[in-house]
Amino acid sequence: MPISDRPLIALSSCLAGEKVRYDSAHKRDRWLMNEFSEYVDYASFCPEVGIGLTIPRTPIRLVHKDGDVRVLDVRDPSIDVTDRLRNFAFDTVPKLEGMSGYVFKSKSPSCGLFKVKAYMENGHPSDTPVPGAYAEVLAQELPDLPMEEEGRLCDDMLRENFVNRVFVYHRLLKLKDEGLSAKAIVAFHSRHKYMIMAHSQVAYQSLGQKVANLKGIDLDVFYLEYRRELMAALTQRVKRRQHVNVMQHLTGYLKKAVDKDDKKEILEALDDYKRGDVPLVVPMKLLSHYFRCHPDPYIGDQYYLNPYPSSLKLRNNV
Numbered sequence: 001m002p003i004s005d006r007p008l009i010a011l012s013s014c015l016a017g018e019k020v021r022y023d024s025a026h027k028r029d030r031w032l033m034n035e036f037s038e039y040v041d042y043a044s045f046c047p048e049v050g051i052g053l054t055i056p057r058t059p060i061r062l063v064h065k066d067g068d069v070r071v072l073d074v075r076d077p078s079i080d081v082t083d084r085l086r087n088f089a090f091d092t093v094p095k096l097e098g099m100s101g102y103v104f105k106s107k108s109p110s111c112g113l114f115k116v117k118a119y120m121e122n123g124h125p126s127d128t129p130v131p132g133a134y135a136e137v138l139a140q141e142l143p144d145l146p147m148e149e150e151g152r153l154c155d156d157m158l159r160e161n162f163v164n165r166v167f168v169y170h171r172l173l174k175l176k177d178e179g180l181s182a183k184a185i186v187a188f189h190s191r192h193k194y195m196i197m198a199h200s201q202v203a204y205q206s207l208g209q210k211v212a213n214l215k216g217i218d219l220d221v222f223y224l225e226y227r228r229e230l231m232a233a234l235t236q237r238v239k240r241r242q243h244v245n246v247m248q249h250l251t252g253y254l255k256k257a258v259d260k261d262d263k264k265e266i267l268e269a270l271d272d273y274k275r276g277d278v279p280l281v282v283p284m285k286l287l288s289h290y291f292r293c294h295p296d297p298y299i300g301d302q303y304y305l306n307p308y309p310s311s312l313k314l315r316n317n318v
């Protein structure tokens with residue numbers, strides 16, 4: 001399947017507004033369906049309906065049992081759907097090929113990606129939250145695919161991080177789809193250099209060295225290793241001082257083009273951002289403005305300044 005121009009994202013069906021929950025309700029997510037949907041397409045999955053459970057149905061829950069976590073019917077704990085959910089997840093893995101992310105419904109015993117409430121066998125709540133049975137398998141099988149829960153996407157930093165990873169992953173898919181060559185990999189890496197530097201100096205050094213030594217390398221194997229390291233690096237949050245460091249590097253490219261007052265204006269914006277007085281969008285816009293007035297072909301190609309559609313306004317609150 002050729003990779004389309006818009007990222008395709010997998011989504012828990014109830015977040016898309018489908019009435020598939022145990023109580024026949026939905027949990028339509030406004031940001032995903034009204035705003036993010038302007039830039040991405042969705043494919044929805046409901047594992048509970050997928051394994052044949054009815055709508056409505058008796059709820060299920062996670063239970064610590066015999067050293068495992070089982071998904072049991074709340075009213076009749078002899079009904080155990082764990083293996084069916086896990087198998088459904090394994091069957092879903094190939095269907096996610098060509099997709100650039102997955103947004104799961106939080107707190108669900110099937111779809112919850114992180115801390116879902118679990119119980120002991122005696123029915124008391126357990127202190128140990130666990131992932132949902134379906135999401136856990138997908139996270140293990142597809143460790144590079146950007147994944148998040150809709151609840152965590154209310155956090156501006158996490159939302160920005162997730163969206164950035166989705167667009168990078170989509171570009172990685174296109175890179176592969178268009179045919180791997182050393183030249184294309186070097187060009188891809190070159191355009192992401194400052195973004196990687198912001199997230200992780202270690203990955204910046206390591207990936208840079210690897211991309212500089214592509215001669216005689218199996219590019220398909222390299223692609224998978226590169227993707228693994230890149231996506232792991234981009235999962236890391238970027239601290240203000242790391243953004244400031246990268247923006248100082250970018251300012252260096254304007255050294256000969258701007259006068260003393262312009263440089264002072266940029267450095268003041270960086271200081272304001274570093275102190276937390278203004279959001280990231282302020283120094284970024286200023287830098288973009290100066291690079292528009294004094295174009296530099298290398299910086300103009302950097303995804304760091306334009307990682308995803310700016311109309312999403314994700315840098316206004318980070």
Ligand code: SF4
Pocket residue numbers: 012013014015020021022045046047048049105108110111
């Ligand atoms: S959380 Fe997952 S399993 Fe539950 S209704 Fe939504 S899509 Fe279906």
